[in-house]
Amino acid sequence: MSFLSDPVVQTSLLPLLTALVAAGVLGLVGGGDRGKRLAGGGAALAFLVTYAVILGWPAFPPQGAMAKTGWSLAAGLVLALVIDAKRPLDRLGLILMAAWLAASALWIFAPVLKAPGGTDLLRFALWAMAAVLILRRLASRGLDPAPAALMGLHLSIALGAVALIGASASIGQLGLAGAATLGGFLLANWPKARHQPGAGLLLAAAGAPLLLALVLVQFGPARTPSWCLLAALPLLWADGVADRVGIANRALRIVALGFLAALPMAVAVGLAFLVSPDATSGY
């Protein structure tokens, strides 16, 4: 087995290091405040690199939900880099990112719309509500990129772990890889913040896990307890709780936020584990 074919490398070292390097390069190339915003796109770029290593880059036009996800995220990265190059992520930028996410979701969901079942529509509606919530919470985090990156990291871990428990290996790998890309970005922003939140970071922290979650709930194995992901959503308020603790030191506040956000994530994963009788069954 080659180094890059090792699933552990694909889901940890590769995305983490790629994000760390890509964030640094984009920050340097952009320069100044523009570079600080563009750096978040490094995490999204690292995610796409990891996607290509794990799944192989899909042909165009893409066939199937996972292939569409890859192309959607590539288009989202271009859009995010354009937004971040021009301006801070304001209302217009957020609307553009939300429009991209909605268009991508409809493209992926389209085959189901030909003959949708009641549960298909219910799952899509729940996903859409979660998407609105996640976009709103992660896009309004001030000038420090760490809270959005941390919360996206824990959402991605929840997604990856629940997918793995439900026998959806590629989404499991990609969820954990997404968490690693955000981990790489956080390493570049700890103990002090070097970058700013932007559309690229929003893509990595919210867009990627949301599209993967949509594929999982609509097309994933029937045994996947994807509803358990809802239990992770309270982590979106972890920063509010961390603020109330009143830790003045930023580095320590980020660590505290990490622990707080990990709790709902752990609840979601634990729940999925408990309700899946064959959770530990390998093959």
Added chain:
Amino acid sequence: MSRKILGAALALSALSAPALAGEKFPLDPGHTSIYFIHGHFGFSKMIGRFNESSGEIDFEKDNIPASKVKVVIKAASIDTNHAKRDDHLRSPDFFNVKEFPEITFVSTGIEKTGERSGKLMGNLTMVGVTKPVVLDASFNKDDISPPSKKFTIGFSARGKIKRSDFGMKYGVPNLGDELEMLIETEAMRP
């Protein structure tokens, strides 16, 4: 009485008559087996099968190259004797059965290579991608089947495909790219 005997004789002769040119024979699901073999991290080869399929053979015994074959496989019927793995194989990582419920093979030509063997060429459509494939086929027998008393034809086919050609790239190369196909089928006069 003689009319009854004549009727029975006609019915019997119809059942046992050799295939007419262009006669269509539906596949017998009870005697159709579609298996695949692929590598698992180099340790071993895993064997799986599709339990549900249908199709027909447009059989021309005197002009085999003019015969035609169509097979439709229900992708969700995949069975590797492991429920969790079967669910995974039905997911978008592999056969993506919700989006692509059927795998189809439609022959485009047959080239005789021996008295009872040939190359069966056709288009295989899997996960939304159509690619030409060539199977080594053998025509085993055509006769009245003792259990069913129906005129039956039997074929075997073997071939190899690369799943990555169909965009099914997850796990390559750890999980084998090459799928070895083993097909055994009988088709009966309705």
